[in-house]
Amino acid sequence: MNGAEQNMTASAIRVTDLTVAYGEKTVLWDIDIDIPKGTMVGIIGPNGAGKTTLIKSIQGLVPRVAGVISIYGKPYEKQRKEVSYVPQRGSVDWDFPTSVVDTVKMGSYGDLGWIRRPGRKEHERALGALEKVGMLEFAQRQISQLSGGQQQRVFLARALVQSASVYLLDEPFQGVDATTEKAIVRILKELVAGGKTVLAVHHDLNTVSEYYERVVIMNVGLVDSGKVNEVFNSENLIKAYGGKASFFPERKSVARAV
Secondary structure (H helix, E strand, O other), rough: OOOHHHOOOOEEEEEEEEEEEEEEEEEEEEEOOOOOOOEEEEOOOOOOOOOOHHHHHHHOOOOOOEEEEEEEEEEEHEEEEEEEOOOHHHHHHOOOOOEEEEEEEEEHHHHHHOOOOOOOHHHHHHHHHHOOOOOOHHHOOOOOHHHHHHHHHHHHHHHOOOOEEEEEOOOOOOOOOOOHHHHHHHHHHHHHHHEEEEEEEEEOOOHHHOOEEEEEEEEEEEEEEHHHHHHHHHHHHHHHHHHHHHOOHHHHHOOOOO
């Protein structure tokens, strides 16, 4: 997709009437969200709210009962190269025998296909991405030898190599130290400043206002979606978390969502 085509629509991601069920259990119900391009958006809600399922649904990784999803006005299948995905760290087999730089080069397969092998150009791009996330000195290290925060940086570098327009991240700050978290936020905000769109599952309510411009609040169904200063409030958090709500933005309480 060229820049002119992207500018024809203000929506990077549009989800309409999305319902997803696993067997007889409904995990997403009638979700409607519109993510403007060039924004950084957090998805929040209690455990079991369907946050990860929403991220996977956007990529067609789970079957839908109903609903339409588009990336810049087109189905995901036609925009696959425009979307980069950073999964939960716990869902990855870190014992797979590969080096850090080779892991990052996997991000170039969308352009190369599975037949062509990455060459010098892709290798240089991978090294550049590793330098950007502060992991260049670990390029030849086996990924199994890295700490949790380092592994997360490597997967972010792999996403950067893809040069996508939309970045989907599932709990990017899970199990990372404060320094890594701040580094990841800085990189994501740089992407947004360059016109990219970031949609991330997020758990720490304390940092929502600091990290994100917009927020999607959900619990199976959509509670609210919009600018943080308009929808991130006690009323919506109580709707989402019920009796487990312990963070109230108006009171600047300090708590971590369950």
